[in-house]
Amino acid sequence: MLYVVKRDGRETSFNSVKITDAIKGAAEEIGEDIKESEAVELTQKAIRVIEEKTEDKISVESIQNIVEEVLKENDYKQIGVAYSNYRKERTTIREIKSDLMKAITKIGVETDRDNANVGNNFSSKLLRIASESNKWHNLSTMPKHLAKLHENGDIYYHDLDSYNLTTNCLHIPTREILERGFNTGYGTINKPKRIESAAELSCILLQSTQNDMFGGQSHPDFDNDMAAFVEPTRQEIRAEIEELGVPKNLIESMVEKKLRKTISQAMQGIVYNLNTMHSRAGSQVPFSSVNIGIPHSKDAALVCEIFLLQYEKGLGKGEQPIFPNIIFRVKAGLNREKEDPYYYLYELACRVAAKRMNPTFMNMDADFNKKYYDQGIIPATMGCRTYVISNINGEPGTKGRGNIAPSTINLPRIGILAKGDIDKFFELLDSRLALTREALLHRYDVLKKLRVKDLPFVAGQGLMKGSEGLKPDDSIEPILKQGTWGIGFIGLAETLTALIGKHHGESIEAKELGLRIITHIREYTDKITQQDRLNWSTYATPAEGLSGKFIVQDKKIFGIIPGVTDKEYYTNSYHIPVGFAISIKDKIETEAPYHKLCNAGHISYIELDDTPNGEDIMSILNYAYKNTNISYIGINFHIRYCKDCGTYLHSGDTKCTKCGSYNIQGVSRVTGYLSLDERFGAGKVAERKDRISHSSRKHTYE
Numbered sequence: 001m002l003y004v005v006k007r008d009g010r011e012t013s014f015n016s017v018k019i020t021d022a023i024k025g026a027a028e029e030i031g032e033d034i035k036e037s038e039a040v041e042l043t044q045k046a047i048r049v050i051e052e053k054t055e056d057k058i059s060v061e062s063i064q065n066i067v068e069e070v071l072k073e074n075d076y077k078q079i080g081v082a083y084s085n086y087r088k089e090r091t092t093i094r095e096i097k098s099d100l101m102k103a104i105t106k107i108g109v110e111t112d113r114d115n116a117n118v119g120n121n122f123s124s125k126l127l128r129i130a131s132e133s134n135k136w137h138n139l140s141t142m143p144k145h146l147a148k149l150h151e152n153g154d155i156y157y158h159d160l161d162s163y164n165l166t167t168n169c170l171h172i173p174t175r176e177i178l179e180r181g182f183n184t185g186y187g188t189i190n191k192p193k194r195i196e197s198a199a200e201l202s203c204i205l206l207q208s209t210q211n212d213m214f215g216g217q218s219h220p221d222f223d224n225d226m227a228a229f230v231e232p233t234r235q236e237i238r239a240e241i242e243e244l245g246v247p248k249n250l251i252e253s254m255v256e257k258k259l260r261k262t263i264s265q266a267m268q269g270i271v272y273n274l275n276t277m278h279s280r281a282g283s284q285v286p287f288s289s290v291n292i293g294i295p296h297s298k299d300a301a302l303v304c305e306i307f308l309l310q311y312e313k314g315l316g317k318g319e320q321p322i323f324p325n326i327i328f329r330v331k332a333g334l335n336r337e338k339e340d341p342y343y344y345l346y347e348l349a350c351r352v353a354a355k356r357m358n359p360t361f362m363n364m365d366a367d368f369n370k371k372y373y374d375q376g377i378i379p380a381t382m383g384c385r386t387y388v389i390s391n392i393n394g395e396p397g398t399k400g401r402g403n404i405a406p407s408t409i410n411l412p413r414i415g416i417l418a419k420g421d422i423d424k425f426f427e428l429l430d431s432r433l434a435l436t437r438e439a440l441l442h443r444y445d446v447l448k449k450l451r452v453k454d455l456p457f458v459a460g461q462g463l464m465k466g467s468e469g470l471k472p473d474d475s476i477e478p479i480l481k482q483g484t485w486g487i488g489f490i491g492l493a494e495t496l497t498a499l500i501g502k503h504h505g506e507s508i509e510a511k512e513l514g515l516r517i518i519t520h521i522r523e524y525t526d527k528i529t530q531q532d533r534l535n536w537s538t539y540a541t542p543a544e545g546l547s548g549k550f551i552v553q554d555k556k557i558f559g560i561i562p563g564v565t566d567k568e569y570y571t572n573s574y575h576i577p578v579g580f581a582i583s584i585k586d587k588i589e590t591e592a593p594y595h596k597l598c599n600a601g602h603i604s605y606i607e608l609d610d611t612p613n614g615e616d617i618m619s620i621l622n623y624a625y626k627n628t629n630i631s632y633i634g635i636n637f638h639i640r641y642c643k644d645c646g647t648y649l650h651s652g653d654t655k656c657t658k659c660g661s662y663n664i665q666g667v668s669r670v671t672g673y674l675s676l677d678e679r680f681g682a683g684k685v686a687e688r689k690d691r692i693s694h695s696s697r698k699h700t701y702e
Helices: 016-029 036-053 060-073 077-098 101-109 122-141 144-152 174-180 195-210 222-227 230-243 248-273 298-313 343-356 367-373 411-418 422-447 492-500 508-532 550-558 584-597 614-627 682-690
Strands: 003-005 011-013 057-059 155-157 217-219 288-292 325-330 360-363 403-410 484-490 535-540 604-607 632-636 639-642 664-670 673-676
Touching: 003 060, 016 036, 016 060, 016 077, 036 060, 057 060, 060 077, 077 550, 122 144, 144 155, 144 422, 155 422, 174 195, 174 222, 195 217, 195 222, 195 230, 195 248, 222 288, 222 298, 230 248, 230 298, 248 298, 288 298, 298 343, 325 343, 343 360, 343 614, 360 614, 367 584, 403 411, 403 422, 403 535, 411 422, 411 484, 411 492, 411 550, 422 484, 422 508, 484 508, 492 508, 508 535, 508 584, 584 604, 584 614, 614 632, 632 664
Parallel strands: 003 057, 217 288, 288 325, 325 360, 403 484, 484 535, 604 632
Antiparallel strands: 003 011, 155 403, 360 632, 639 664, 664 673
16 A cells, blocks of 8 residues: 655545546647557556555655656656746745745735735735735635636636635716715715815715725716706805905806806815825725716816826926826817817817826727617726726616626637637637636625625725615625626737637738737627626726736746747737837727627727927827727827926936936836836836837738
8 A cells, every 4th residue: 555645744645546637638728639658658657667666655746756757758758847937836826825924025025016006005015915814715625627717727716815805896876975975984074165176075975985895986977967066166166256255247257257266275185186096905005996077067078088188287396196097088070170169178188198108098989889879878987998888688878887796718828729729719618608607706705795894995885786775784786787797818929829820910810810819808708797686797907906917827837938938928908019010090990890899898099209299199089980980089199297397208308307316217108007217027028128109010911
């Protein structure tokens, strides 16, 4: 009788089937076909070596060493490498699980960069330590085959540390909550009477909401929501001026002048607050988005205008505000054309974007937006690209809803495993889609055990659709049915290169195959939406930290594959690779169809040299919105300014042209929102270096 000594000292009977299964698993990992008889024969060879080297006891490590050698000595070198790499991954995981102190020590030096807007202070580190421990708890309690998918890099469960604690993001019903008042836990906040109070409380709503959730939050109709508090402010100002005995013929002009100044101070307060006030135990400022540009009144247009002007001014020395993300919604007949009543707002938004990289822009005339807009339901999005509007369990719309939880498929790995066989690729994709659905349903079962009191603000104060009438001890399951469940993907470009040698920016064949692949995912999420009665959706994953995670694991298994694993990151969702020379026109036309397919969220970027002007931005947007069905666009360029005096600099300047300081700050866009350059993760640092401008590129498909 042979006994195996486990790593913790326990002894168990030797079981040869485990060796056979491990060999088959390693083969499957790299897409190699191995017959059962071959695996059994290799097992028998390993057993003979084991018998020669031991009498009654052998360690797990010794057995694995023998199996690895047998594989390599018998012309199964690739499987041996995969087996070895898997052992290393499992060893790393085991060490972290068994001794969390190692992870805590690492965090004590510096937090990671999964989120480029998380700081490196005490609160950030403390939160990260808790985060790491809960990640391993969640992996250890979920079904083993689901845990393995995440650990191996087949599927990524976003925000695993929050898996059992809360949901992702929310479009706040801002005006509705302000008008009825709310309670953050220490007393009731009544309806504000003036725009200053409403603006300040809108920041509190974002901060308090983020403390209950792991993703971002938005004001989905900010200018219209704030407009509700303009007229009461105007009336109070009028009463104050009348009390001073001002001549009647001067009153109105004085009222409007004072009102504009008051709104300006309120909007400045929002910009300042959202770049200074902290959430999540002090680890970061609120991950906030503000949707504007579709005013229903002159007061809403006034709020929109002044908010843009205050954002354009920047912070105290003119520094770049990182938050909020601003989404300006463009609509023909309202603001897009010169003859439209609010064209001046569109013009201003483009001017501000040319200096600040914000706003980004959303096309209300894209057919999937227009069908709702025409019903009086105004679509909105978030800087991170979350898009929520259709609803199988109730009325469509945005307010009070968000993405509950996303998971992302490692698409390039499937492309590699298919080895050029398109039919096999779709077979593997179907398998991954089914597993991702299973994983998200498991998360659903975990989350429905939460009670309203576990999300005391967003659920307890009725910010989330589905929370109506719920009591503190009720399950949040009705809320889970109102939000969306995103099945995401990363690296379409690398996937296509693995399959046919070119990505969708290089050939018509690749372009057509790319659309076929994402259409296949969308058809799947549409199908299971009907089957499960949940709002399944297709997600163009932002992949901030993930961009550099999947590829590291794939390099270990498959090595360097040109055009696929030869970088430090996988390309964001369906985007054309950032280092590929392509014109603005071709990039827009190539990526536009994916916006309609990715109904959980989408964005396209245009990279420009240095600082553009407002006319440049407007011409790009007008081409896109008048000629394609594209929706959400961000214009990227590198911002650099002097931290000492706030002067904006050109890309070649190594010191401030005004004060001579070398204290220069860089700001770039990462996965939809802005971040200080030094806070980028490793994958995004590498991606930023590879980015080239689209402004002067000429390109035609081969």
